[in-house]
Amino acid sequence: MKYDLIIEKFSGHDTSGKIGKINKKAGDSLNSGDTIFSIESGKGTIKYTSQYKGVLEQLSITEGDIVKKGQVVGTVEGELFKETEVVKAKPAYSFGLAKPVQKSYEVDVAVVGGGPGGYVAAIRAAQGGKKVLIIEENRLGGTCLNYGCIPTKALVSSIDALEKIRRSESFGIEVGDVKFSLEKIMNRKNEVVNTLVSGIEHLMNAHEIEYLNGKAEVKDSETLTVKNKSIDATIKFQKLIIATGSKTAILPIEGASSEDILTSQDLLKLTEVPSSLTIIGGGVIGMEFAFIYNSLGTKVNVVEFFPQILNNMDADVAEVIRTSAIEKGINIFESAKASTIKSALDGTKIVEINENNESKYIISEKVAVAVGRKANLESLDLTKLGVELNERRNGIMVNASMRTSNPNVYAIGDITNKIQLAHIASHQGIVAADNINGIENEMCYDLIPSAIFTMPEVAHVGLNEKDAGAQNIDYLIGKFPLMANGKAQAMGETEGFVKLIANRETRKIIGGTIVGVHATDMLSTISNIIASDLTIDKAAHVIYAHPTTAESIHEALLNIDGRGIHFA
């Protein structure tokens, strides 16, 4: 039979429309349900579909034509297919699929926590041919990359540039008003972090390490589960490495747990520079932020409980930093115990401190607490895993191979609460993974370097005078001030010194501290001297390039015996 093709409807109540794409042409065979063309009108697009099975005899329209309701646009030779006869396309996908997909994994090694402990351990285990899966609930890179070492150093770099420009006149350069934007400084920091995080994602891929984003939970001593929006995973492991890190410790005083008390994480994402800031805790993290915000124009107060800021360092080291801080306008309160934090009616904060049994009040817009970090002991159900805590119950107990009380479970990094530094976490990760790979390796904490990014920088490795004294070692020291170093003079950065410690009896170098420009980058030279077991004379028998700040190390070596050339 012959049928006319009639325009019956448009979208909505439109009465005319424009022909869009034409999919069939005269002579084509047609099935019921085939799209012949589409029509666009003001209220939308519809497909003009065939109700017939047969042949399209002719089509009198072309693309772009305007058509009206009731218009005949062509003819078909064939049969009419009633609605019921049209085979309804069966839904190909069910809605159930949008739920998390269930997955189960069986792996040689599961790593929980993607910080510098966890991701390094994962890579090393994979290098040993193990099938590895890593679980991170937040972002790969952990505290170090996302909220610690890296973002603080990105801020310090911005501040360095700012300070250099401010001092430009002393270099004979005139610049106009110096302006900065906290938003742009923070954006740059975020970019640095993002680049590094994606780098780690790439490393996971490259080592064929399966990465699950979500919170790991313990099912039993051999099984973990991870649930997120898209998967619901069960992981059976042979070996487990716990690298769940630490979080900011809360100060147990009145007002310290209030919502508006800042942590280091908050200090990394302020959107406005506070007019004033009191930092409780004059350790590494507190002092780094003190210099950062001071440079940005904040009036900074630091309250330190111990007799000196950076309390682990020798007094002469802390002295350089204290002097520099005070010169810059930072208020330092040492041997001062913060006892309460109160809010004034206008929101300003009042910190009460006790200094020499005297109560004093510090008023500031914001208060931050940086009094150390606590291991994330509640991050996993350790009892179910059969993993025990150390004597002080502030970290997971491990032996030198990083093995816990459960022989199949290892723990590394801040969660062990040995020394909370990123490079320790990474090194412990390597030790744990080596042991899993069947290579005996033990952790040794004798030669731990540390770097502090104050102004100027501080770097330390091995023993300092305090340690040597405490261990009753008869020691010699050699010290060289950067003021006498040509390069430091040329750079206009003469604060600080290099100090080396040698055992008087063996004449071997056992420790060193550098305060001053390039300190953190110069440190590894001292690490290598100590690790190579060199005596003063052997170590001094090396040529240092001129002019470099590292020549100060050479001079300090010579000065142990009073033989320094450039300092008398």
Added chain:
Amino acid sequence: MHKKFKVYLSESFDPKFNLSIEEWLMDCSEPDEVILFLWQNENTIVIGRNQNPYKECDVKKLKEDDVCLIRRLSGGGAVYHDLGNLNFTFISSDNNYDVENNLKVIIDAIDKFGIKSCFNGRNDLLANERKFSGNAFISDKGKSCHHGTLLMDVDLDKLSRYLTVSPLKLQSKGIESVLSRVVNLKEICPQMTIESLKTALITSFNEFYNTETKIIILNENGIDVAKYVEKYNSWEWNYSESPDFSIVLENKFDWGIFEINLELSDGKITNCKIFTDSIELEDFKILEKSLINVQFKRSEILSIIEKYIKNGKIKQGLSNFISDKIHM
């Protein structure tokens, strides 16, 4: 009729995935479902069902800047999406479908940010008399879909850079884009973010229908829409599903002026005329003939030139010229 309300959120910024989800929802949702789907595309030009990519945008620039070009199911004009843009889709069966209701949900959500907006009766939502949302509609097999963009913080420079009049001389029968004065919502309300906008839309949807919808998150891992993705990924759908069009490509070479007129249908060359004042001995007639029925793709055309042009200089010139003009 009893209605079931559903809110879907896509975590993917891949236009192929998101348009696949939209079509899948059109195909597979139950007749009693009223759906709100929110999604974002990264750096994408979305052209209308009946548009010609070569006409609507500068395909060369898109290629250079790695912008994805994709054809959607609904008609209307071309739009630029980036992560400053949030797309909404309402899908329901025809009898539950009411554009007015959908618009109310959007306008109320925007109102939560203190922004008064209105529908201009055609396809646009306006605030301060400037467009922040383009809408399009499609109905098929008893289901209707109303979708649109919400310009929150879109790179307007890119928007105008990519949606420029094609540098190609081209005549098409399809639908043309209408350029209008646009505004980013963030300009009116600086606190607004994509997240807060999403929340406001979902709240507004729940308030309007007096319901508490569970939100279903979608991403490539959770759902398999490969069949649809295949279509949205294909040259056939994105480039050749255009209405017929003709195009003139011309260039001055050191061997003479060369002009080629092509008529195209379903992505294939249906007619070809070449004009040249070249005095070189070269049979352009055979090129004209051989190009008929060839796909309008760079590689196809280049292989015809390679095969039928003998003069090395002309071959080189034409090949470079075609490569410069045709990017797919």
